Amino acid sequence: MIQYSLKCAEDHRFDSWFQSASAFDKLQAAGMVACATCGSTKVEKVPMAPRVNNGAADPKPEAPSLSEPANPAEQALRALRERVEKTSDYVGRDFAREARAMHSGDAPQRAIWGETRGDEAKALIEDGVPVAPLPFMPTRKSN
Structure with a gap:
């Protein structure tokens, strides 16, 4: 699984998970990646900070709940x-x-x-x- 930070043509920003990088490319080409706010399918990846595991015993951050409103x-x-x-x-x-x-x-x-x-x-x-x-x-x- 891979997470991408995305934005639509209206500059709404959101994150989404994909099976793989190629799965994102295939879904985007088919117009199946849409903005959760406006529904636009003109979506592109935006730069995001990488998550680096330094091996420390830091607790894992909680994943956002998909059942709770995000914005x-x-x-x-x-x-x-x-x-x-x-x-x-x-x-x-x-x-x-x-x-x-x-x-x-x-x-x-x-x-x-x-x-x-x-x-x-x-x-x-x-x-x-x-x-x-x-x-x-x-x-x-x-x-």
Whole structure:
């Protein structure tokens, strides 16, 4: 494993781990290395200080937790997600149907969030149903 310090075209800086140097090159060439803040795939390596093990009994530095927000943008996204989950009903894949029913008066008004296909979202917008995309997906349980 190798860690690189990276920056995107918008000058957002972040670190990421890769299987190898060639794995980074392959992923970057395929446009699969993206900025965690803005999503740009115009990412390049930046100089970083090497980590040198001098053999001393220094304790190993703790690796950052991948489950904790690393920067202000991630913190804001986490806060938004928590607010949405706390103040609205998750309707899953019934989102388009529920939003349309509320808009037409066939269902009581309430805050909802869920999932829908792109063509369904476009039809809702074209029909004047007030919807907006969220910058996160629902948490999926694997078991």
